[in-house]
Amino acid sequence: MANDSAALRTVELYDTREGRQKPLEPRQSGHVGMYVCGVTVYDLTHIGHARVYVFFDVVERFLEHLGYDVTHVRNFTDVDDKIINRAEETGDDPLELSARFIEEFNEDMSALGVRHADHEPKVSECIDEIIEMNETLIERGYAYEVDGDVFYRVEEFDGYGKLSHRDLDEMEAGRSGRTEDEADDKKKHPFDFALWKSSEDDELGWESPWGWGRPGWHIECSVMSTKFLGECFDIHGGGSDLIFPHHENEIAQSEAANDCEPLANHWMHMGLVNVVSEEDDEVEKMSKSLDNFWTTRDVLDEFDNEAVRYFLLTAHYRKPITYSMDNLEEATQRVEYLYATLERIGERLTQLGHTEGDSLPDGELVGSVASTVTGFLPKFEAALADDFNTSEALAVLGDLAKAGNELATEVGSTNPNASPEDLAFSLVAIESHMRKAGSILGVLERPYAEALREIRNLKLQDRDITPEEIEELIAERKEARANEDYERADAIRDELVDHGIELMDKDWGTLWRAR
């Protein structure tokens, strides 16, 4: 639902093309069209993909929170040489192979809390429109056919290079390392690129005016964005490695075929995910050739889903982020802290006589936390409205959680400085604000007991002790403590610590967690 006061907030977004941050002014008031380049589905997703789609999920959630109606389009490139090659290796049908990896993609994204886009078109379902755009480009003189291939004539498009801030002559000078391929002979300019590629009769393909063939790599995004968002739209996103040539070519195609420019008002490009090299400790780009590659699946097997999402939001989206065990563990710890805060708030509310689902208690914010609570949402929104400063947003959320813990301590003290009504009112206010912020970032969406248990059990995976054994030891220690046999009680604690298990004594029992 639109929130009138929030909708007035100006959202500023960086735009790669102009190289500056500028206000989001939707072409259609109150409606934002956003196209995010999807994956080529020939393998499992990696953590770099995860970063992109988690981020744009947050963009969508936040804009909707502000009251915008967002149309989010994310494609699947299911026709591509890499898919065809992979299918040849495995003996699969290319479209069946890509369909399988679309399912894998969806599984990963669902685990990360990434919601489906409004439209998720596939290349194989847009062949007619792709052929049409090719014909338009040929008619308008921007493309030419050579022996069943269709190429885009880059010299014909005046603005070629305006996104990546380079010009054709400079690029030509620097292309010494490029490998030649047979298609180069057919091209009129080395940077001309394929809009349509001829296929062998037994290869994946479709009938076209130029014979049996398949689309080139860039054309599908121009076609799909036009189809679902119109000729021009507000936000176009993807990894920064797509700036050239993919997005540059998209602009060339769309702006030449349609009569609208700029194609997108805001080009938002994600920093890449780096890893620390095991050999020399240097940061390097994650890539298959360096064998430092992390699939989303592997990471999710080892770390809590939400911790992975949290980690991906700890750095600003335009900066690179380094994947490391330390960083993931720290993110896990923060997620645990946030849920433990919700747990503590729940305990204190129970102690104050409130049960979950009760109507809001009447009261006033306790003085010590009042400014933190009232200032929370404005600060949180301001952080995200400033080119999605998620680091700042998480810091603000952390401050709120701290206020919650402060209050929880207050409630537990012998002489609370506030009335039970005000304390309860304040606790509920903090809890609801935390959940609200969580729903925008896509975190804190689980019941705390469930989240804490899942994190705990995941960590226990590589420990040589089971929850049952831990519970037995806790029971034995309880007995010892009742008998004031602290020596035995401490011995049990030490034994558990050796297994990486920490005990936390509460008034009502003993909790444990894995470190």
Added chain:
RNA sequence: GGCCGCGUAGCCAAGUGGAAAGGCAAGGGCCUGCAAAGCCUUGAUUCGUCGGUUCGAAUCCGACCGCGGCCUCCA
């Protein structure tokens, strides 16, 4: 060679012209039978180096050093 970007405490990370957010780790304290968790508290006279602009710069300009990305498929 061209283009884009980065270099902030032991580590992660915001800030980009007007008193250096936040987190992790570390020290001290409260709490606890002891702990853990939580809370409080300490910590960059300083933001790669050297110059310049300015009343004032981590923030702008220049040079230099170091690092990364793109220019070939890539999120």
